Amino acid sequence: MRVAGIMSGTSLDGIDVAIVEITGTKFSRRVEVLAVRTTEYPRLVREALFAISNTITHTASVSRLNFLLGELYADAFLATCSENGIDPKSVGLIGMHGQTIFHEGDPVEYLGHRVASTLQIGEAAVVAERTGILTVSNFRERDMAAGGRGAPLVPYVDYLLFRDNKVGRVALNIGGIANLTAIPARSRPEHVMAFDTGPGNMVMDALVGQFTDGKQRYDRAGRIAAKGNVHERLLLSMLSDSYYSKAPPKTAGREQYGQEFVSGLMATGIPVADLIATATELTARTIALAIQRFVEPYTSVRDLIASGGGAHNDVLMARLGELLPQMEVTTSADFGIDVDGKEAIAFAVLAHASGCGEGANVPSATGARRAAVLGKVSAATR
Ligand SMILES: Nc1ncnc2c1ncn2[C@@H]1O[C@H](COP(=O)(O)OP(=O)(O)O)[C@@H](O)[C@H]1O
């Protein structure tokens, strides 16, 4: 079956669409990638999303953006089809992650109750109506209803794509936040370990915005970081954050590494290029530390398979190679999975699993009581 995945991550950079051909079910699924395309968010939409993410109010903006994103997701899907000579009618299913604007995986006290919650916007009804294709959306809620943290959901797909009989592997996605899935050799799905290591590109991106007066949104290939100097004292103080020594499972988000964090860095008066170099080093070091502290004591791993936009950052990738000399650093592209399309591909697969009635959350990764069939359905047009 031909399936599309639509993903927009915490970087708020845009909409990734992947179109894949899936054969088989469960872990004998085979996934062939037909097309991947990134559609940038229009500048005003991006700014509006920044303004409402992790804030308390803004109800009208949330409602409007929900429907507007539905239109943008449908357009992004149709553009991916037309650019790649794919007939949209040949696509049988769309899996749409949506844009997370709030995520609280662990319950908090609220109105005398303990409440965990998550909110992804981007109205699937609009996507289904514009495309005519059955659309599965809102994957995280069901995992949370089953007692999970709603994240991470990609480990199921990492296990499917990258497991190996002989070697242990780490799938590392460097988006706004960096997260990894450790897959022991010859393991079962419940043996995977998955968690957020800390910042991915989020801190670097915000600093680059400041450094270039908004002209550049990220450090292309790590060129600015390559010219800056790592500020050791600042790096050590950032590394002393208790998040990095806390045992997994754990999740990080824009709450930790957003505007406040970056304002704190700017207030140090350290030259911005040096801050960018230091933030890049922080990402590399916290990934390496996470593997050394939590993965290697649990299972032996050989391959580090990077994906996400951060895989294009040469400084970051070179540092990972130096900090983890015992590992072979590769990218998902070596396994036929486009680095920028990896998460969109994952949501295509998750939608397919839902369509087959399979539970696709990995309880050991999310903390859920059981594997539940994920997602909500917006029906195809008859
Ligand atoms: N050529 C590149 N060089 C360096 N960094 C890049 C490059 N392309 C993308 N990125 C980084 O990747 C980020 C987007 O990554 P992505 O995987 O889409 O993250 P998310 O899932 O959080 O949206 C950008 O914000 C940028 O920091």
Ligand SMILES: [Mg+2]
């Ligand atoms: Mg993105």
